Amino acid sequence: MAVISYLTKIQFDFGAIKLLADEMKALGIKRPLIVTDKGLVKTGILDTIRANIPNEFDVSVFDGTPENPTEAATWEALNIYKENGCDGIIAVGGGSSMDLAKGVRLLATHEGPLAQYAMVEGGVARIRPDVSKLIAVATTSGTGSEVGRGAVIVLEDGRKLALVSPYLIPNVAINDPELTLGLPPVLTAGTGMDAITHCIETFLSLAVNPPADGISLEGLRLASRSIETAVKDGSNRQARWDMMMGSMMGAMSFQKGLGAVHALSHPLGAVKGLRLHHGTLNAVFLPAVLRFNKSVVGDKYPRVAQAMGLPENTDIADAISKLNAKIGIPASLREMGVTDDVLDGIAVAATKDHAHPTNPRTPSVAEYRKLLDEAMAGN
Numbered sequence: 001m002a003v004i005s006y007l008t009k010i011q012f013d014f015g016a017i018k019l020l021a022d023e024m025k026a027l028g029i030k031r032p033l034i035v036t037d038k039g040l041v042k043t044g045i046l047d048t049i050r051a052n053i054p055n056e057f058d059v060s061v062f063d064g065t066p067e068n069p070t071e072a073a074t075w076e077a078l079n080i081y082k083e084n085g086c087d088g089i090i091a092v093g094g095g096s097s098m099d100l101a102k103g104v105r106l107l108a109t110h111e112g113p114l115a116q117y118a119m120v121e122g123g124v125a126r127i128r129p130d131v132s133k134l135i136a137v138a139t140t141s142g143t144g145s146e147v148g149r150g151a152v153i154v155l156e157d158g159r160k161l162a163l164v165s166p167y168l169i170p171n172v173a174i175n176d177p178e179l180t181l182g183l184p185p186v187l188t189a190g191t192g193m194d195a196i197t198h199c200i201e202t203f204l205s206l207a208v209n210p211p212a213d214g215i216s217l218e219g220l221r222l223a224s225r226s227i228e229t230a231v232k233d234g235s236n237r238q239a240r241w242d243m244m245m246g247s248m249m250g251a252m253s254f255q256k257g258l259g260a261v262h263a264l265s266h267p268l269g270a271v272k273g274l275r276l277h278h279g280t281l282n283a284v285f286l287p288a289v290l291r292f293n294k295s296v297v298g299d300k301y302p303r304v305a306q307a308m309g310l311p312e313n314t315d316i317a318d319a320i321s322k323l324n325a326k327i328g329i330p331a332s333l334r335e336m337g338v339t340d341d342v343l344d345g346i347a348v349a350a351t352k353d354h355a356h357p358t359n360p361r362t363p364s365v366a367e368y369r370k371l372l373d374e375a376m377a378g379n
């Protein structure tokens with residue numbers, strides 16, 4: 001059975017942010033809540049966004065999005081939304097702000113708590129179409145959440161779970177690579193590897209969706225050819241365009257489902273006190289998971305190698321390790337500050353993650369524990 005769905009309106013180009021006011025009018029948004037984070041306010045990007053919103057709009061701002069979005073912060077943002085009589089949301093940022101904004105649009109019309117809407121709790125069927133309007137303005141190239149159905153949020157009980165529904169896909173995505181020109185190398189590398197992981201994991205997923213396969217391979221081609229340049233020279237416009245397109249395409253295709261890399265990085269990213277970057281974690285897990293999946297993927301690894309511009313017989317796990325080293329990704333989880341005491345819990349949590357069932361080879365708890373050991377040691 002194949003379920004294939006593509007509907008998102010995307011404004012993609014340098015200068016696309018100039019279309020924000022038109023898109024707000026088209027959606028009937030007059031009193032938007034901007035959902036963003038303090039880091040982005042400091043970079044001046046929020047000022048750029050506001051300069052593109054005429055005075056006739058009554059704008060409120062929530063800039064308290066945490067590094068990993070939480071349910072508590074979602075409620076805080078919702079309070080501002082309600083106090084100011086907002087009628088729509090503009091998410092400005094990377095995955096955290098966009099995912100938090102999806103939580104706010106849901107709670108604007110649905111009763112809490114958020115846990116009941118988590119995919120693993122059977123929440124998909126509880127999310128109705130009457131969520132509030134959302135325009136997503138991407139400022140990183142990695143998550144692709146601007147075209148995604150999911151919001152990954154750390155719930156009150158500490159679990160980092162995905163809320164998934166076609167009704168959570170933003171009404172409009174604005175992808176303006178200009179907004180990413182100032183993204184520092186460390187974030188360009190981490191978010192870029194998130195995009196590359198999306199393209200690879202979704203291509204390997206067992207779900208039947210050939211259009212998504214084609215999109216993921218083209219996204220992988222664009223991101224692979226430009227990630228090193230984007231990290232080395234952030235002002236390279238072609239590289240920034242490629243990275244943003246690769247990121248967006250990775251997310252358009254991951255309706256097929258992701259895999260063991262994300263099943264591991266979701267719970268590890270939720271560990272309090274560590275504050276681990278999602279894309280960087282994926283980059284560190286990816287070689288070990290590629291080796292684990294190798295026996296069940298048929299002819300797919302040569303096709304991945306080809307999309308990456310490498311000879312078809314390339315060991316792609318090694319190629320990813322080398323790429324990681326070139327762009328400054330840490331060599332191991334240990335180097336990122338992960339300690340052995342959390343690993344048993346992460347191995348169990350990975351088997352319950354929504355990305356687990358679509359990995360081409362189903363890892364047991366013991367196999368996840370081994371993958372964690374490999375990633376702790378480094379590749």
Ligand SMILES: [Fe+2]
Nearest residue numbers: 143194198278
């Ligand atoms: Fe991701």
